[in-house]
Amino acid sequence: MWLNSLYGRTSETGLPSEIKDAEEFVRVAERATECRVKRLKDIVKLKLRTQRQLYTFRADPDKAAELIKQIKCEIVEA
Numbered sequence: 001m002w003l004n005s006l007y008g009r010t011s012e013t014g015l016p017s018e019i020k021d022a023e024e025f026v027r028v029a030e031r032a033t034e035c036r037v038k039r040l041k042d043i044v045k046l047k048l049r050t051q052r053q054l055y056t057f058r059a060d061p062d063k064a065a066e067l068i069k070q071i072k073c074e075i076v077e078a
Helices: 001-005 024-030 059-069
Strands: 034-039 042-050 054-059 074-077
Touching: 024 042, 024 054, 024 059, 034 059, 042 059, 054 059
Parallel strands: 034 074
Antiparallel strands: 034 042, 042 054
């Protein structure tokens, strides 16, 4: 735990944070360096990498396509 505060990490567990709201996802995407897109059978996982944290968002393919158009950071298909 003290190592996390030493290196400036806000998450004590070091795990990704899941975002539930699409508007919040777009706000976080403004400060992200890249967005990884992982397409599964019936769901798309969008993963935003910021300087300190990894954020995830799960959406159906249509909603994910709309969000990808709004994001200005680099898009990486995984």
